[in-house]
Amino acid sequence: MDTTAVAFCPGHISGYFRRVEGDTPATTGSIGAGIVVDEGVRAEAARAETASVTVRRRSRAGAVIETMTGSPPVEYVLERLGVTAAITTECRLPIGAGFGMSAAALLAATTAINRLHNLGLSAGEVAAFAHEAEVVHRTGLGDVAACRGGGFVCRKGPGIDAEIVRHYEPGAVITAVTLGPLSTASVLSSPGRMEAIRAAYPEGCPETLEELFSFSRGFAEKSGLISPEVRSVLAACDEAGVLASMTMLGNGVFAYGEGAEETLAAFGEVFVLRTADRGVHIPEE
Numbered sequence: 051m052d053t054t055a056v057a058f059c060p061g062h063i064s065g066y067f068r069r070v071e072g073d074t075p076a077t078t079g080s081i082g083a084g085i086v087v088d089e090g091v092r093a094e095a096a097r098a099e100t101a102s103v104t105v106r107r108r109s110r111a112g113a114v115i116e117t118m119t120g121s122p123p124v125e126y127v128l129e130r131l132g133v134t135a136a137i138t139t140e141c142r143l144p145i146g147a148g149f150g151m152s153a154a155a156l157l158a159a160t161t162a163i164n165r166l167h168n169l170g171l172s173a174g175e176v177a178a179f180a181h182e183a184e185v186v187h188r189t190g191l192g193d194v195a196a197c198r199g200g201g202f203v204c205r206k207g208p209g210i211d212a213e214i215v216r217h218y219e220p221g222a223v224i225t226a227v228t229l230g231p232l233s234t235a236s237v238l239s240s241p242g243r244m245e246a247i248r249a250a251y252p253e254g255c256p257e258t259l260e261e262l263f264s265f266s267r268g269f270a271e272k273s274g275l276i277s278p279e280v281r282s283v284l285a286a287c288d289e290a291g292v293l294a295s296m297t298m299l300g301n302g303v304f305a306y307g308e309g310a311e312e313t314l315a316a317f318g319e320v321f322v323l324r325t326a327d328r329g330v331h332i333p334e335e
């Protein structure tokens with residue numbers, strides 16, 4: 051009997067989205083587009099009498115820079131599955147910055163719990179529990195669906211079973227900078243903000259990364275979400291001819307193409323990411 055199980059899930063930078071309201075969490079979610087990135091969350095589930103979650107962030111060099119206790123959405127999944135475990139999540143990207151860390155933590159943790167307790171859930175059932183927790187806790191809408199696979203994605207319906215168009219761009223470098231957290235729940239709970247977001251939604255699916263940036267930027271401009279700090283970074287990117295938009299929902303910017311890293315570096319810690327080639331999985335260790 052294994053005493054621990056591990057899973058990894060990539061993060062997802064949403065470029066634009068529109069909430070779709072269903073009758074249940076399964077039919078509630080979002081449509082939109084974004085990029086699944088190679089950095090994400092590694093979750094370990096260990097046998098334990100009681101449920102607990104420890105959240106760790108590591109620096110690029112591997113040192114633990116932050117440790118937090120508790121994660122309401124991950125605890126929700128344990129309770130929903132009727133099992134206990136000691137969960138430890140580890141990530142390098144900041145939490146609450148629009149990198150879909152809540153969804154990555156949920157998918158990775160649920161995958162690890164399924165394996166630890168031999169629950170026999172299919173990949174779809176694992177994703178359904180993770181998605182339910184995201185929607186109930188207002189930590190995300192479309193990230194779980196996106197992180198089931200890699201590439202840059204266009205989600206055409208809510209929930210985990212809707213059609214998703216994926217384009218794989220192996221090696222494409224996406225650079226991001228964060229200027230501080232933005233609570234996803236606070237935006238998703240604001241009727242005024244959600245109406246502006248609804249009205250800003252662009253039609254059609256991007257065929258190229260360039261198009262994804264152009265649709266995302268149009269959405270960001272119309273959404274009313276751009277803070278003065280994000281505006282300064284976007285202005286610098288425009289000046290340098292670098293494609294850029296706001297990370298949804300985070301107080302940050304993601305950018306693509308030559309000069310992106312140098313331009314963003316003036317504003318904070320830069321994360322150099324690549325489009326992920328696969329979604330949630332059990333790593334070979």
Ligand SMILES: Nc1ncnc2c1ncn2[C@@H]1O[C@H](COP(=O)(O)OP(=O)(O)O)[C@@H](O)[C@H]1O
Pocket residue numbers: 091103105120121122123124139140141144145146147148149150151152153155188189190232233234235299300
């Ligand atoms: N790495 C993680 N491990 C465990 N829980 C997490 C993790 N990242 C986010 N969460 C949960 O999600 C909440 C934040 O969600 P949100 O603001 O949507 O962040 P993000 O934009 O990174 O998805 C946190 O308060 C925490 O409860």
Ligand SMILES: CC(C)(COP(=O)(O)O)[C@@H](O)C(=O)O
Pocket residue numbers: 062064066067079080081082146147148149150151152153189190191192193234298299300
């Ligand atoms: C934009 C968001 C609603 C939240 O994304 P994050 O803050 O990264 O959890 C996402 O889930 C989406 O539906 O596109």
